[in-house]
Amino acid sequence: xxxxxxxxxxxxxxxxxxxxxxxxxxxxxxxxxxxxxxxxxxxxxxxxxxxxxxxxxxxxxxxxxxxxxxxxxxxxxxxxxxxxxxxxxxxxxxxxxxxxxxxxxxxxxxxxxxxxxxxxxxxxxxxxxxxxxxxxx
Numbered sequence: 001x002x003x004x005x006x007x008x009x010x011x012x013x014x015x016x017x018x019x020x021x022x023x024x025x026x027x028x029x030x031x032x033x034x035x036x037x038x039x040x041x042x043x044x045x046x047x048x049x050x051x052x053x054x055x056x057x058x059x060x061x062x063x064x065x066x067x068x069x070x071x072x073x074x075x076x077x078x079x080x081x082x083x084x085x086x087x088x089x090x091x092x093x094x095x096x097x098x099x100x101x102x103x104x105x106x107x108x109x110x111x112x113x114x115x116x117x118x119x120x121x122x123x124x125x126x127x128x129x130x131x132x133x134x135x136x137x
Contacts, residue, residue, distance in 0.1 A: 002042040027054040043096040
C-alpha cells in the first residue's frame with residue numbers, strides 16, 4: 001500500500017538542510033492527488049514521482065527558466081507556476097502500476113471446441129498418411 005513521503009524526505013531529496021514543513025506537506029499531498037489522476041491506487045514505488053513533482057514546485061514555484069540579477073530580468077513560460085507531472089512522470093507511474101508494454105489478447109472463448117468444424121473428406125482417411133509438402137498420400 002502506498003505511503004506518502006514526508007516533508008523530511010522531501011528535504012533530503014532536495015538536499016536542503018531545512019524545509020518549511022507545512023508548505024512541503026501541502027505540496028506532497030497535492031502531488032499525490034495529481035499522481036492519482038494517472039494511476040489509482042498508487043503503487044508503493046510511486047514515492048519517487050511524488051517527490052519529483054513536489055520538489056519541482058517547492059524549489060521553483062513560478063517555474064522561472066532564467067534570471068539575471070542586475071539590471072534584473074526574469075523569464076517565465078506562459079501558464080507558469082504550479083504543480084505538474086511531466087510525460088516521463090506519467091510514463092513512470094503507468095510502468096510502476098504494470099500498465100503499458102506488450103501484451104496479447106486471446107479472443108477465443110473458454111467454451112471453444114478444438115475439434116474441426118469443416119466437413120470430413122471421404123478421400124482422406126485412416127488408410128492415408130500425411131506427408132509434409134505432399135499432403136495426404
